[in-house]
Amino acid sequence: MLTDSLIDFGGVLLSIALLYFSLLSYARWRRPHWHTRLQERRAVTLLLLSLSVIAIQVSQEVLGGETSELDIAILEFLHQHASATTVTFFQWVTLAGSSHFLTPLGAVLTAVLLVARHRREALLLATSMISSGLLIYLIKMAVARERPALWDTAWYWGYSFPSGHTMGTAACATALALCATSFWPAARLPAIILAGLWIALVALSRLVLGVHWPTDVLVAACLGTVVPILLQLTFNAIRPAERRIPGVNEQSQEN
Template identity: 35%
Template structure:
């Protein structure tokens, strides 16, 4: 029993760092942006940033942005996530629960935030694609960030953690930038999508991981 109690009360520095940098600080930034938007404020740099980005548009970049926007959306990420969920279910229920809550939960949270915020999308030039839901936060950025963060956490104790980290960050970053290039989001939409998606997954991990550690410690104590 004493071993189990010590496990429960031991707080590792990496857990505190993850809590502050990965959850609290990002959510504080998202909350500040959301508060300004709800009060009807805008960010002066956003339109000029988007126009500057659009000034570099080329047919090749158009096709690349459309491709990234497609693979980074729910129509591609959702089926892949379902396959990963099924694979994890056969490997262990705990991993499947984490994956389901992390990825599906982020999608649900994004829908809720869009309903609460009602931010209209930018209309700065004739767009290549049309979107009809709210702009804040970017669903593509949030889905991809949640998907990538969950993959990184699952692979962290394996030889694949650095490829997952590097390629995952590059993928989510490229998806978010494609949404800005296409003019369907403001920069704060994308930034807050990234931050919220990653913070949500880290929060789910922070809740489920100590529970799993506690159960393992309990079983080890019972076996002695």
């Protein structure tokens, strides 16, 4: 099992490297203006490729209707070593990823951003959470993976793949980290750490409670992180075009 995992990990790294250099080569020869931006945003590009490749690689096993031995082993290990206090703690933690918490939080923070006239950040937060919610529902209905039944657990609506709690948390936390970074660039590292900690705790809570497979939360965390980053890149690509319009209008008025 360990050997297979190492081989899969090596394949993932190779796929990421090939995709990255292929993208750079294509941009250099066909889209020169992309090439400079890709080099300037190398870290973001590699992050997006890494998360996407991991999500696709893991999803292939799930779509094949397989539950790996590693999935089962991780859940059994956590169940055997989780005390009653630990389970109680994560029962509270998992609430931070529920729709009952994330929906009002997102609505309130979006309203605050709008009142503060940070419309772009408000749009990023709102669209990230709405998009992730729709994506969760569509994937769950399409894959229809049953939840783990290794021991008696609390009942949750819906299928297992992907984890809605984890994906919703990842989308919200990543969007908030991006918003905080746009306000205070110096706060980038603390914002990333806090967002990562929130996502990790909620993801772990779903495993400790035994209501999701590890692959459910891994793919959910990857997709939930990718959505806000892609949206921000899209908004940033549109913004220059928006800024050129006033200049054109002013020139036409002067003529």
